[in-house]
Amino acid sequence: MDLKLQGKRAIVTGGSRGIGRCCALALAREGARVCVTARNRPLLDEAVRDINAAGGEGFAVAADLTSPDDCLRVVQEVVDTFGGIDMLINSAGAARGGDILALPTEQIEDGMALKAHGYLRMSQLVIPYMQKNRWGRIVHIAGSAGTSPDRVNIPLSLANIAVLNCTRALSDAVSGDGILVNAICPGLTNTQRARDVQQAEADRQGRDVEALLREAGEGLPAGRIAEPEEIADVATFLVSEACSYVFGTAVYMDGGGRRGIP
Ligand SMILES: NC(=O)c1ccc[n+]([C@@H]2O[C@H](COP(=O)([O-])OP(=O)(O)OC[C@H]3O[C@@H](n4cnc5c(N)ncnc54)[C@H](OP(=O)(O)O)[C@@H]3O)[C@@H](O)[C@H]2O)c1
Numbered sequence: 001m002d003l004k005l006q007g008k009r010a011i012v013t014g015g016s017r018g019i020g021r022c023c024a025l026a027l028a029r030e031g032a033r034v035c036v037t038a039r040n041r042p043l044l045d046e047a048v049r050d051i052n053a054a055g056g057e058g059f060a061v062a063a064d065l066t067s068p069d070d071c072l073r074v075v076q077e078v079v080d081t082f083g084g085i086d087m088l089i090n091s092a093g094a095a096r097g098g099d100i101l102a103l104p105t106e107q108i109e110d111g112m113a114l115k116a117h118g119y120l121r122m123s124q125l126v127i128p129y130m131q132k133n134r135w136g137r138i139v140h141i142a143g144s145a146g147t148s149p150d151r152v153n154i155p156l157s158l159a160n161i162a163v164l165n166c167t168r169a170l171s172d173a174v175s176g177d178g179i180l181v182n183a184i185c186p187g188l189t190n191t192q193r194a195r196d197v198q199q200a201e202a203d204r205q206g207r208d209v210e211a212l213l214r215e216a217g218e219g220l221p222a223g224r225i226a227e228p229e230e231i232a233d234v235a236t237f238l239v240s241e242a243c244s245y246v247f248g249t250a251v252y253m254d255g256g257g258r259r260g261i262p
Contacts, residue, residue, distance in 0.1 A: 003240035005030035009082040010239065011074065012036050013065055013092040013122060016043040018191035019141055020091030021050075022232035027087075028056025030236065035078045037061045038092060065092050065118040066110075075125040085129045087239040090119040090163075091141040095155040097197060103154060111155035115142075116162035123170055127179060136179035137239035140167050141231070144185045144254045152201075160185070164250055171248030180247035182238045187254030188216050189226040222255030 010027050014020035015036025024034045028051040036047045036058065044060035051058030061077050063070035078085055095111030098104075119140050130136025145153045146160025164183055171181040188194055195209060198216075202209040217224035231253055237243055238251070252258050 001242050003030050003236065003242050005032045005236070005240055008032045008086045009078070009084055010034045010087040010089065011078055011085060011122070011126065012089045013074075013118070014038055014141075015089075015091065016040055016047050016060075018091070018193055019186065019189060019228045019231045020089065021047050022228040023089045023091060023141075023235045024051055024056075024058070025054050026229070026232040026236040027089075027239070028052075028054035028058065030240075031055055032087070033057040033082050035059055035061060035074070035081070037063050037065070037074045039064050065122065066113040068121060071118065071121045071125055075122070075129075079129060084133065085126045086133070086135065087137045087139075088122060088126045089139045089141070089235055089239060090115075090122055092118060093141070093143075093159075093193070095159055097152045097154075097156065097200075100151045100154045108155050108158060111159040112162065115159035116166070119163050120166045120170075123166070123181070127170075127174055130179045131174070131177045134178040136174070136177075137243065138170065138179065138181040139235045139238045140181075140183040141235070142167070142183045142185050142250065144187045144252060144258060146185060147260060148258065167250065168248050175247050180238075180243060182243075182247055183250040184231060184234055184238070185250050185252045185254065186226055186231050187220070187252075187257050188213070189228055189231060191228050194225075217255070220255035220257045222257075224255065226253055226255060 012024040015024040016038035048058040142163040143160040145156040149157040167183040
């Protein structure tokens, strides 16, 4: 399948690590021009080196996407460098879990500021450039916790369900302009952040984190948790020209764990 991504211009938020970094590399392998953005400069520089080595053209903007000014600066720098924007993958995330009975309000607010507001703000900023070309693709990395709440994951669940609502509403607003907006809802995925979150639980239980991750995977029909490259492959399809009739929806990538229909 020809994804027709050669020379297309992308922003990947959270592109320095984990799922975002895998998305940036997958786009680079297809010959795309990719801006990665996150806060930590050395990690961004590493990601740019990998993007260039993979056949793309990379550059990085260090930014805190909870800040509206930083979001605007990222988009302006990308437009100055690439001359426009064709694709946005939002993958920046940092929400922490915690028991709902003792959860500080700030923890919920932090999750919402970065994912719900940050994803929407970045979408609002890039859409005018996509409208100019009457073509664009936006993918939000949400998460299966959005529709499967539990008592220790409410900050993630609230941010993710907000992202799903924005996905649908944005899609309705811009699909007529040739801009397709979708979300991916990964289940537990093998990134450092997932390990850190599970480590806290492992410490609480006095157990080994590897055993916990293995058990989480064994409880799924897939028999294992996801690899970030698997999420990136689907994101790459969703931002490509090959994706022409999928929009306003969420792709669940949870190893068959979800019972809800659809
Ligand atoms: N891994 C999972 O199990 C899983 C499951 C479902 C959904 N997800 C979702 O997938 C997305 C990526 O998760 P991941 O596991 O790949 O996480 P990760 O490896 O920790 O990567 C998160 C990225 O977001 C960036 N980031 C964090 N706070 C930021 C801020 N304030 N401004 C700008 N960038 C920021 C990080 O860089 P800096 O820290 O340097 O800023 C990093 O590049 C998240 O939205 C997460 O909720 C993950």
